[in-house]
Amino acid sequence: MKIVAGNSNRALAEEISSYLGAPLAKCQVRRFADQEIFVELQENVRGEDVFVLQSTSFPANDHLMELLIVIDALRRSSAKRITAVVPYFGYARQDRRASGRTPISAKLVANLITHAGAHRVLTLDLHAGQIQGFFDIPTDNLFAAPVMTRDIKERYSTDNVMVVSPDVGGVVRARALAKRIDAPLAIVDKRRDKPGESEVMNIIGDPSGRDCILVDDIVDSGGTLCNAAEALLAEGAKSVTAYITHGVLSGGAVARVSSSKLKELVITNSIEPTAAVLAAPNIRTISIAPLMGEAISRTALEQSVSSLFG
Known part of the structure; x- marks a missing residue:
């Protein structure tokens, strides 16, 4: 080989x-x-x-x-x-x-x-x-679910965790992670008016008092995640952390995430992190090696x- x-x-x-x-x-x-x-x-x-x-x-x-x-x-x-x-x-x-x-x-x-x-x-x-x-x-x-599952179990009490899909299309991925950690599932119902922008419309599920884990495959502009975090906190969530496989983070995404209400954005190193990503206070990288x-x-x-x- x-x-x-x-x-x-x-x-x-x-x-x-x-x-x-x-x-x-x-x-x-x-x-x-x-x-x-x-x-x-x-x-x-x-x-x-x-x-x-x-x-x-x-x-x-x-x-x-x-x-x-x-x-x-x-x-x-x-x-x-x-x-x-x-x-x-x-x-x-x-x-x-x-x-x-x-x-x-x-x-x-x-x-x-x-x-x-x-x-x-x-x-x-x-x-x-x-x-x-x-x-x-x-x-x-x-x-990446096994890598994320290990990290979540090391940092959270799974008794109080709720897994959240940021859109309807990601429900299968979120459900798979929720099953691994035996946590309930919620869904963010959003409407996208044009590419790169999203508006959170409704939360399907009750995140009150929960440590919410947003799960998705790609974070690009970061708008969806930041809006979802605000909506979950408005519904009474204790904290919101995002676990995303691919940190594309284009344009002003790093600044947007850094100034958002997300407790932490956890990405894998499937894409080599930039200097801005490494310097961001609330973005962490886990290895898929x-x-x-x-x-x-x-x-x-x-x-x-x-x-x-x-």
Whole structure:
């Protein structure tokens, strides 16, 4: 087994490498003067089982091209099997045609990865589970729930915790976490008038006196979370903490979260945290390296990955 890392999240790649006890393969990813990407594998990969670690986070197009070019270099170097390990799968929110004359970009990206030469894909908390069906190769969608569950149990008395879905679409994800910690479930019913803005309309459930845990897959602008926190506190919640898998946190999101009524925003390192995220007083990062490392190890040994979440 060999592990090749792109430039999107070197810190996570090194953590996974350390967990597996396998050093990162020597691979140079650099730019020409006109910013074209050039990849050179600096060790033999012929006949090897290779895992390419690369989140397609901001800048999404650059990191996606890096992933595709690394896969192509491995295919042309006669790697036996290539697994694209994509902790954060960019373009996942474009998984259907929301209106006329629009693309399904998630399907296009799936086609690109497949045709580049990947034999398998490992990803984490896809925005929509059906994106697995966009790939014509085996795709394992891991879940951050075990990592979050461990952290919640270490910090909260689960007798007083309530899990909250910030919208109707995330109920399945929130219910799964609530079941793990044996906590009740509430739902925030919101209406979005235009992209990037949301208005909380109603809380389905009684959060009075509870430590509320908001659960979602992506935090981008942070508007939904901050509005949901205010609505829950207005309904009598004791505190509101958010556990989100992918901390996109674009634009002024970090400042918005820092000045909000959220007790804490907990994100994973599926996307490399920026300096602003690391400096924020109420944003904390937990590592998915052991989870991803174990999934990689089981894939290499042809063992069950789904049993990680049983």
